[in-house]
Amino acid sequence: MGGSFALALRQANLVSRIVGYGHHESSLIIAKELGAIDEISLNLEQTVKGADLILIAIPVNSIAQCLEEIKDSIEPNALLMDVGSTKLDITSKAKNFLGSKLSQFVPTHPIAGKEVSGIQHASADLFVNRPLIITPLAQTSHELIERAKEIWSAIGSKVHLMTANDHDKAFAAVSHLPHLIAFAFMNGLNEQQDHDKFLSIAGPGFRDFSRIAGGDPKVWSDIFFANKENLIQQLSLFKSSLQFLEQSIERSDSQTLFESIEKSRQSRINWSINE
DSSP states (O other): OHHHHHHHHHHTTOOSOOEEEOSOHHHHHHHHHTTSOSEEESOHHHHHTTOSEEEEOSOHHHHHHHHHHHGGGSOTTOEEEEOOSOOHHHHHHHHHHOGGGGGGEEEEEESOOOSSOSGGGOOTTTTTTOEEEEOOOTTSOHHHHHHHHHHHHHTTOEEEEOOHHHHHHHHIIIIIHHHHHHHHHHHHHHTSTTHHHHHHTOOHHHHHHHGGGGSOHHHHHHHHHHTHHHHHHHHHHHHHHHHHHHHHHHTTOHHHHHHHHHHHHHHHHHHHHHO
């Protein structure tokens, strides 16, 4: 995500110099070779000093510690953003760690990820025509919110504003639960003796359904724990719906099963039309 953002900024001629920080120098070397960054840094505080735009693109469970480490190095007018998939936990912790720099924090979430991770998969076009959610705090500078909107719009995003609470409720339903289901489905399949045989004849439908099961386990376990209450609520609703279908099949209730599938089909069609 961070590499794609850097490439997108460069493609849009929005930056003159990009410094990349990370724990693995090998990844930073690749980022520089790909043109995503101009300079490699292994010192977090030094990376932030002098920057007018800071993007934190790390697993959600690590963001709070990062904020604490960089707070004293953030320039007075710098725009600070993250790309975490949960927002209530991050904004709550930001209030504890950022102090006087809290007004400079504009929490964002690009709805544009891939099931694969790593700088080698970065793309300057990742954010084009994709939603970008901003969940500002009450203390966030209006000027910096506008700057963030301009930047994300310039690289192709469709910007939306939400509260952190509404964001986490929504994405528990449309992102976090689907990933959890995909992981559970693949594990259930792999535990069967003939899973290799089954996979050898799987088609495009299986590929589409199971794609997100390729997600990074560190990233997604952090997300599940960070949004635990909303995810458990959505999981309960899903289990009820699944049980309803199961009971319809057990009873050979073809009419109820048909109506349930048709309702689902129409909902999916309407979403596709309005997307």
